[in-house]
Amino acid sequence: MVDDTEKFKNLSETLGEAHVKTEPKITAQYTVDNVVPRAVVFPKNTDQISEVVKFANRENLAIVTRGSGTKMAMGNPPRKLDLVVCTSRMNHMLDVDTSNLTMTVEAGVKFRDIQARLATQEDRCYLPLGDLEAEGDEIICSDRSHSGCFVPIDPPYADKATIGGIIATNSTGPRRLLYNLPRDCIIGIRVVAPNGDVLGSGGKTVKNVSGYDVSKLMVGSMGTLGILCETTLRMLPLPEKMETLLVSFANFSDASAFAGRIFETSLLPAAVEIMNGEAFGHLSLDDKPDFGSNGYVAAIALEAFEPAVDRMRIEMLNMAKEAGAGANAVFEEEDHRSFWLAMSNLSATLDKKFSGFIKAKLNYPLSMWKNIIASGESIFSEANLDYIVQAHAGNGICFTGLLVDNNDTSATDKAVEAMNQLLAYCQEVDGNLVIQSAPADVKSNLRIWGKIGFDFVVMKRLKDQLDPKGIMSPGRFVEGL
């Protein structure tokens, strides 16, 4: 192994020795799909990131950016990896403008810290403040704005993920039904381009058509077009009332009929999540109602004015009954928030329990959701696999995970085969299946990004133009971009 200390000396001078790590003991903790980087760096601001990228250009080093590391299992294994750039020190909230309903933060700020900062004086927050343990001496939300606002994104790993990682991976959750996507709430960015230039796009106005929408181009680009350093987001006032309805059903058919009824009305739930008993069973939540493990559970998030929530509860519980619902439960306020945090951590929970956990995100035209889930169920049960299904009804998105042990090679083989079969089915109905996480050694047998459309020609042209040396996350994105 080459000793890289000398090589990275230059960087140490810029960032400070403590923030450039080349010791194998440390680099081993920052592997990407088992590939070990030669150095891990911790820049503290945008200018330092720019220095790092310029250095990488000169030395021809491949960079992977990392936030909290919750989604490092996404994507293909890197074709080449030299530097892992961590954004953890870029954790400043630069501007919280509650009267304008916008905020600007650095990429390494954790999503939970953003929400906590916006909590009301009475600690009413979009996330359950009580459930968020402070890590080390890190203080959650040092400087409260007491605005009673929130950033309307509902990502997985809501208590760990950084805003930069959320945007780079286009992370969304069940409540996108009401609040839309990161692409809809991002209004400005500062990015370090692959050549090291610092550039900006958008700003603090909610409308802006001056130039190409570079902010949206960065959403979901997995760090392949530059390093996101700062972002400006829209906020919303916290809903007056927050409540969850949980309803159990004997099977998917009844649960989906219930969801279908909701979408025939003009009611405005924040989320209609349909999950199988297995998924519900694994939710890490105190005081979880016992719905048995065979059926399906519908979880409805209601976030609106109080009278609107009241009306939706009454009407939806009626609809549920008509659809043949079993038991139900209602969670209010803090219990509601804890529930959705547990939902956002479901895959983290399963990842810990099952060493060979494979998780996939399926997308498809809205109306195909019943066929997709039926097909998933039949493929998985035929292969005798344990699985979770978690559909964001009304969004055309479903997550599914196979609960396998990595040592069980036969189960792993079957899991891979099943995912490939389901991908084929998704493609048939103009959808896709993207692997969200899988053990590194299994990845080579999976089509991580599924099917890519005809617009790949443009993606390739953009990548070649913007990152001609191919140093930003090489190989990890679609078709090995």
Add this chain to the structure above:
Amino acid sequence: MDKQKLIASLNEIVGPDNVLSSEMDLMLYSYDASLDKAKPDVVVLPDSTEEVSKIMALAYKEKIPILGRGSGTNLTGGTVPIKGGIVVHFSRMNRILEIDYANRTATVQPGVITLDLQTEVLKKGFVYQPDPASQKVSTIGGNVSENSGGPHCLKYGVTSNHVQGLEVVLNDGTVINTGGKARDNAGYDITALVVGSEGTVGLVTKAILKLERAPESVKTLLAIFDAIEDGANTVSAIVAEGIIPATLEMMDNTVMRAVEETIKVGYPLDAACVLIIELDGMPEGMDDNASKIVEICRQNHVRDVRLAKDEAERNVLWAGRKGAFGSVGQVRPSYLCCDGTVPRTKLPEVLNQVIEIGKKYNLPIGNVFHAGDGNLHPLIMFDERDEDERSRVLKASTEILKACADAGGTISGEHGVGMEKLKETAFIFNECDLEFERQIKRAFDPDDIINPGKMIPANS
């Protein structure tokens, strides 16, 4: 390529009836709703993606400038062919191809008139949200390319938030599909890049648009103020209170007078300005919100707040707002609309600056705009034939945009940069920002033949 040969080749693609090249025709395609003018060499009216692809391939082979045109209502010179060449007019590609209620999408050709689609889907209780005031005339292709906004974009977002997929003909004639009926497609969000690209990356031949269920109830208020400042303060106070109405539009006295001359809405002509405030969604909680808004208006010295009693009254209020630009023609023959946008809290301050700039250059300025978005539209009124006046207008407009940029805003909220604001991009972008945009342009169009000279200033 020699012009006769070009015409002959185009004749072969679309038939001679659909190729226009008389002096008169070229003149008609030399302008849009901006102040700029330049004639194309030829205009072609394709009827299918295939024809567009062939036209593009021809332009590519011969390196002829080419641009798409919807209804030519853009306000920034987006359809002015400054380098000549081919104008592709999408008026024949105006079919609604499919309305798929089960999947909540509409698939349309680019020449479809915005309002036609909206009227069609409303019959089934659905809406396509983006509603530029020009919706009676503007096309979906134009809306997509300009990323148009409209009064209801305050709550629902602009065109970009409602486009799920596109079919685009690339520089060499290749046809690609971006996005689709399924959301969250893997890869770069090419749809988002094409939307708002002002026709500089390719020709859009199809759009898959998102439909939503029409809101269950709607409440429309008219708040009347004796001072502009009070109106502006009300706007930022409403948003600061955490209320996001569906719309929050402002119209000043100058514009109200012009509107009353033509449409007769019954606006109070002695008032300084009015706000049109609309709430929509589930009716529960709406009354409370309306009361809060009325209270905020009162705190800001409102003269009167009226509630539209029924659909008819509501329509009248909106007819005035949507007809405002047109009515301004009553005051002076021409107008220039500045599209500067500011963080909403800066509205009162910047509106004052606009008034001062009007005084400084001795020009009448009317204001009718998307106040809740912080998106100003000062209409500087003048007579285009008066050279001196025209040059003062351009100076005033630049100064207004500078004021917006200095307030932390931007030079365009929804009309685009076009050729009109190339210089002003310097107020908000540095050379690195611009170079990144040029790289994006080069990725799509290395020969710079697609709507050249727009949106990004040439390398200095």
